[in-house]
Amino acid sequence: MSAENSGTGSGKMRVQLLEKALEPHAPLTAAKAWAEAVKARNGAWQYALLSPELKKEYYDGFTEMNWVTGTSSPWIEKYQVTEGYRVDEELYRFAVEFTYTDSTKATFAAKEYITVRKYEDAWLVAQIERIEAAGEITKLSARAGASEKKIFIEDTGAQNGASKGYDKANVIIGNETRIYKGCTGQELTADDLRAGDKVEVVFTGDPRLMIYPVTAKAEIIRRMEQEDT
Template identity: 35%
Template sequence: MKKKLVTITSAVALMGMLTSATYANETPKEAAKIELASNNKKQPILESQKQDIEMLQLQISLLENAVAPVSASDAVNQWSKAITNRNGAYQYALFTLDLKEKTKTYFDNNGWVTGTSSPWISSYKIKNEKKINKSTYTYAVELQLETSTGPFGTETANLTVSQADANWFIDKVDVKKTASIWERTPYITQKLFTYRATEYAFSIPVEWDTKYRSAEKNSHLVFSYVPKNKAISERTLFSIEKIKEQTWEDGYEDSLYQKLGVKNGFVYAILPVSENQYADRPDSIEYKEFEKMSLDFQLLKKTFMFIEN
């Protein structure tokens, strides 16, 4: 029998990092009784799977030890490389235990990848080292941004680094929320609210407010991004459809649709867009906002729940 794959926090992404060198405060919109989707129910773990988990946890621990910074400046250098490569597992490995606890939800929800494809970080420079005490330093990291059309300006991240035994770890990262690189740094708590459809519910970021339009008909839900500039047309972000199980097995299972749950003989599946719908305007605010909202797609999948009738 083929073993079920067990996902362990940061494992795959962290291994990829080394080979390629790349809390949700939920405020419900409406009170609703909900039940977890059937595909989210916990399943018993076999003894063989437990052994696999233990070995994988050991592997993760050894990998994190291998990249543990040996100095404050080493921690900042490694973080700068990790954020440049959009590698969330690498960033997470460089954090203090406190910062790991605060950011784990974000990394889980976003597949351990941070930031957007444009603008990207083309280079960085570490500046303004300041010793607070013998075990704490602060730094300013100057990040040069670039897009397909050329340079996109410079932004700054301020880091606090703390010593723990023989190693040093990132304890805090401050970035202006208006900065482009803020979307590459999951270090600010993301507030969520529950979107409630007729038969199911899921969480989306509060910051989506005023930026989307939804339309539901016969259990078919379409979410669209709505630009602030009314002269620019809205574009579809994703759709959720209710499909008969037999129909799903006959043609949908290997398609771009992704299963969210199964109930009463129907598969509920989401169809995300395959690319940024404003790709013809790569330097626009619409491109940036659409890209950010697309990155939040994993959050929706993880929080999808059926509503109990």
């Protein structure tokens, strides 16, 4: 009897051992492995790099995609991984910038932050922030102290299709929106945001108004400092 048909318990152990063999043992190695797995569209590899908490969150999504992520076009041509912030010796945050291309040779940029954490002797991806909108705040539509605020951001760098994110967005800041200083974990408030600030936004999974420009609620906003841009 082959290993594939030798029983559920044996098959499960085989998968667990394969995942164990893929576990990185350094933070930068984990970040680069994640970027390479995304580039390869290999959901099984990505899953092996996730923390136990994220494995539970992402499992159904991976199975629905039959463990193949992304699209055949556009595809990821290259990526760059840079360390954004070191919380302590067991928690690092990295910026991963992907460059996409297609048959027309046009290029598109996409960015995400991944936080890797040490779990025993392995470094695993504990948080993923996919940036959907980034740019300069050109308008704030609520007074200080209001329970819900809205900012309008514009990305001038997206004028030539250089970004896969929204080039303009109405960003709703609710009570559950988290605002941070740059790549750090230092929390800010909506009152700390000013016109002219450069921000990067992760939207919630809530329904969004897709009339251009998009209107959506922010899960995370990062106010980028001069050295981060």
